[in-house]
Amino acid sequence: MTGTSRTLPVTDLSLVVLVGASGSGKSTFARKNFKPTEIISSDFCRGLVADDENDQSASRDAFDVLHYIAGKRLAAGRLTVVDATNVQPESRKQLVRLAREHDVLPIAVVLDLPEEVCQARNATRPDRSAMPRHVVQRHRRELRRSLRGLEREGFRKVHILRTEEEADTAEIVIERRYNDLRHLTGPFDIIGDIHGCSSELETLLGRLGYEDGAHPEGRTAVFVGDLVDRGPDSPGVLRRVMSMVASGNALCVPGNHENKLGRYLKGRKVQHSHGLAETVEQLEREDIEHPEFREQVAEFIDGLVSHYVLDEGKLVVCHAGLPEKYHGRTSGRVRSHALYGETTGETDEFGLPVRHPWAEDYRGSAAVVYGHTPVPVASWVNNTLCLDTGAVFGGKMTALRWPEREIVDVPAERVWYEPVKPLTSEAPGGREGRPLDLADVQGRRIVETRHMGRVAVREENAAAALEVMSRFAVDPRLLAYLPPTMAPTATSHEEGFLEHPAEAFAQYRVDGVDKVVCEEKHMGSRAVALVCRDAGTARERFGVGGASHAPGGEGGPTGALYTRTGRPFLDDTALTEVVLGRLRTAVTAAGLWDEWDTDWVLLDAELMPWSLKAAGLLRSQYAAVGAAAGAVLPVAEGALASALARGVDVGDLAGRQRERATDAAAFTEAYRRYCWSTEGLDGVRLAPFQILAVQGRSLASVAHDEQLAWLDRLVEHDPTGLLQVTRRLVVDTGDEASVRSGIDWWLEMTGRGGEGMVVKPLGALVRDAKGRLVQPGIKVRGREYLRIIYGPEYTRPENLERLRSRFLGHKRSLALREYALGLEALDRLAGGEPLWRIHEAVFAVLALESEPVDPRL
Known part of the structure; x- marks a missing residue:
């Protein structure tokens, strides 16, 4: 073999066991041929448990640690090299058993070097110089007895190196597994x-x-x-x-x-x-x-x-x-x-x-x-x-x-x-197998997304989401998507304003987004609509349906209408079917089933009025504040007026009370704009603003101008008046005149009592120069709408100054993470993946909703 090197084939996922007497050069061979992270040394493990790599009394514990680390590496699919003498059959037996437990190949590399070489090497090492000669002799005897039987012990490959030159020149060649x-x-x-x-x-x-x-x-x-x-x-x-x-x-x-x-x-x-x-x-x-x-x-x-x-x-x-x-x-x-x-x-x-x-x-x-x-x-x-x-x-x-x-x-x-x-x-x-299992969602979760990598869900948030999904959500087979929270615009320093469009336009300009679309923010609640062409589609694609005959359902539900936390939007299932039926009629009349080549469609929308879903909130919070102000402030104003008439100097106090009364009246007027009477579906309006997915395709990345053109056709072909157009304006973020027109449009809309607008990249799914996801939408709420959120007197200069220190980072991060999870759910839905895979992303959105964040944002 002089001057000739040997190649030793090693399978890329295997347990490589080095076998040789003390001093045979196993550690040197391992360092030369394998990555440091791939090598687990018995000496190193001895040092871990005893602070002394030569403490033989710690060997039992050291090998327990070695086997544990090796098992973890093999379970993770990592090539693992065990550097120990391994001359005794029992020690090798444990390693072969470990390889079999993890279904990998055990491979032996034997350094069968002469005794005098091993003794000489030990003599040059300070930690081995006192080693008795009989130790190496015993190792050699045990090794010689084992050589012929290594394959019978279970080793799939056995490489034997017998000279120093062979060991020095041998080259490990990593081979792919056949499979x-x-x-x-x-x-x-x-x-x-x-x-x-x-x-x-x-x-x-x-x-x-x-x-x-x-x-x-x-x-x-x-x-x-x-x-x-x-x-x-x-x-x-x-x-x-x-x-x-x-x-x-x-x-x-x-x-x-x-x-x-x-x-x-x-x-x-x-x-x-x-x-x-x-x-x-x-x-x-x-x-x-x-x-x-x-x-x-x-x-x-x-x-x-x-x-x-x-x-x-x-x-x-x-x-x-x-x-x-x-x-x-x-x-x-x-x-x-x-x-x-x-x-x-x-x-x-x-x-x-x-x-x-x-x-x-x-x-x-x-x-x-x-x-x-x-x-x-x-x-x-x-x-x-x-x-x-x-x-x-x-x-x-x-x-x-x-x-x-x-x-x-x-x-x-x-x-x-x-x-x-x-x-x-x-x-x-x-067709889709079992939907969601407890093991799919319990504990801390990591969800791999195509657009943002790994998104983590905390264990405590997962527990809260599990309760919501198990107790309150719609049929999980119909819950294919949850919309993300919306990022607020940066705080404005414009006099009298907490939020203003200028900051949203500036943010997108920094992100490299040239064109944005400003969409009217409707005075309602977020609603997701899954509309199937018929009950048969709902049964075939989503596995729902039975003997019940809801109106228009012909044997079962034809879709779902639910809130952004997955709860049924309407308590009346028959009324839900009527809404789905009207949407289906519009899709059919607009010719979109054939255009999209689908039998179902998933829509993001706003359902109005706000009072339709938030009646309890209105009664317990907003109406209560307005009623209290209406009852107390006039009495206070009357008392101050009497005091003034008697010559008491309460002018400043009376002025402040009048300002409070004006603010309270503005507060009451603001929330009342979002409330009107409905009977059945009379007075109810649905404003769709995005087509999310159809059979075989996620449409979340389709540009918003194309999206809104589809939706305009839907509204046009709705004979019932249920559907409402989403007004919009395209703005060039680099053009001052265009930006000014966007600001003026927002001022005019909110001045008439509108809620505000959402500014979105026209191209929908966009990344910045560093490849990071750009916010899919930034909400800019009107001055009077924010009075509902922050209280009647929030516009006073001292209150505005305090509110301008609000922290937006967590909310924006949350919005992007939920957006990435929503995209992942839609991609998995469109790809025909099993329901548990879709639910993994949907559930994570619901879990993130439990993260502590200022609810006013």
């Missing part, structure tokens, strides 16, 4: 169980666009296994799939039927049941003209990998389904689950094993596509999809186009094999 194909991004066509139905396979490949096993657009087929058995032409299926895999046009994972066939071809004793007899007979006929085919099949099956992780980790393909903890892992347990799934230990009335409903509890971000258990229709359950639709039993052969998530199927030509059990869906919870 790690994250670098392959597709597009893919994933094909379900075939079971020898070669004719149906060719038809399906044709439907998918393949020509003689290749796709002209470079798509890759992925087969989920069970190619063989039961059907009429297993050799034909194998020949097609094997050629596609060999040419790079396909990937394939093994099914349990390939596994059994592979054992048969190796001469193992297996029962010729469940269709194997038919495959054996067909292969025997092949032997006559193609005797080499049998050996090719055996080699192909032997090379199949249990599962693949594809498309940057977004997609996992296996035969029988795979929980998230096994994705990308390598062990016999993982392979067994990928091939056979997990059973409960029971059998059904047909004598078949009852399978554990792993998909019901699946919460992974990667989509898992599999087969194995026949179902009549392929449908998503918690981001998992079973593609075995029983082609061999007379059902269909099904494929999934990825990333399009489009399902393509062809019918079976006939029943090729009578099923023991009729085709019935085992998918739990219908």
Whole structure:
């Protein structure tokens, strides 16, 4: 080996165990070949627990710490290197067990250096110079006894270095796991169980666009296994799939039927049941003209990998389904689950094993596509999809186009094999699976968002949100979005004003936003409307509906109308259906169902009057203040007038009382503008201001001028007068005249008693020069409206000066975090993700509402 270096392949997720006598150079080898964070040294752990790396009495505790740290790293998917002597079989046994617990490969790197080298090295180290010679001799004896049996102990790879030169020149080469194909991004066509139905396979490949096993657009087929058995032409299926895999046009994972066939071809004793007899007979006929085919099949099956992780980790393909903890892992347990799934230990009335409903509890971000258990229709359950639709039993052969998530199927030509059990869906919870589980929301939460990264939710806030959602919210299946809080404009120093549009325009100019749209702020309450085309859509897409017949519902609800905290807006469900019916009529008349290519739409809106939802608040807070002022102030003014008539010098006090009375009257007038009588829907108005999402698309990033054009059409085609236009004005933030026109528009509107306006980037979803999200909207409330919020006398100079020190940072941060979560919920909804994934973001918005912030902002 002189002058030649060795390469030692190490799997990227594995437990590397260094084995060697004291002084053999394990630590030096580890430092040279691995990252410092990847190495866990027994000496270091000894120092952690005893403050002395050579204190052998602390070894038991030190190894407890070592195993704990190694376990945490392996659980997190990190390559881990154990630097200890590991010459005793029992110490290695614990490490092999640890690797198996985490479904990673144990790899041994043995430094079998001569005794004199180890003794000499120890003599040069101050901490080892007093080590008795017999210690190294014992290590060497134990090591020599172990060398031949390391693979039998469970090590998948064993690298032995016998000289100083070998150890110095050896190079670790990190290899991908066989199942790690994250670098392959597709597009893919994933094909379900075939079971020898070669004719149906060719038809399906044709439907998918393949020509003689290749796709002209470079798509890759992925087969989920069970190619063989039961059907009429297993050799034909194998020949097609094997050629596609060999040419790079396909990937394939093994099914349990390939596994059994592979054992048969190796001469193992297996029962010729469940269709194997038919495959054996067909292969025997092949032997006559193609005797080499049998050996090719055996080699192909032997090379199949249990599962693949594809498309940057977004997609996992296996035969029988795979929980998230096994994705990308390598062990016999993982392979067994990928091939056979997990059973409960029971059998059904047909004598078949009852399978554990792993998909019901699946919460992974990667989509898992599999087969194995026949179902009549392929449908998503918690981001998992079973593609075995029983082609061999007379059902269909099904494929999934990825990333399009489009399902393509062809019918079976006939029943090729009578099923023991009729085709019935085992998918739990219908199309979307179980919605929200306590484990999905309890405790401190971290939600990954596309637009803002990680958003944290405190444990105490999560508990408060859980109570609201469980006790007061609408049917959770209809709760796909909650709107964010709105950021207030910066405090104004304009005389007499706490808020003014100039600051909002200036902020967006700093953020690099050239064009903004000013939208009238309506005198009502925030409302979200989910409108389905009919009750059937509500049942099919959202899983709601039953025997009840609400007006217009024809068998169930046709959507939902709820507040910004998820509560039903109207207590009367029949009245809610009338509102949804009027919205549906307008969408239909405007031709938007076809334009959006959807059967449902989610809208953000304002429902008026404010008193419709805030009657209790009006009675207990605002009306009470006005009534008290109306009762007390006139009496006080009268008493002061009498005093003045008697010559008492109370002029200043009387003047202040008159000012208070004027302020109180202005306060009463301000809140009364938001109240008017309604009967049923008479007097009720709904002002939609944004289309949030439709089937397959989030529209939250569509520019506001396009959004408002859609909404104008809705209002125009509403024959009932329920819908109200949102007035708007576009302002150029860099043009003084344009900014002045925006300010004048706001002054005119608020001067007539209007609430104010919301200033938004015209382009909707916008980032600043540093790539940070820009506020989606800044509210600028009118001078008189703020009197309701801050009290009758807030406009007095001394009060305004005090209020100008208000802290806005937390509110603005909250608005951006809730905005990012809302966008995430809409993206997940549009992407057809399971309901628990959508609720994760929705729930987080509700939880953030519990953060302490000045409610007046």
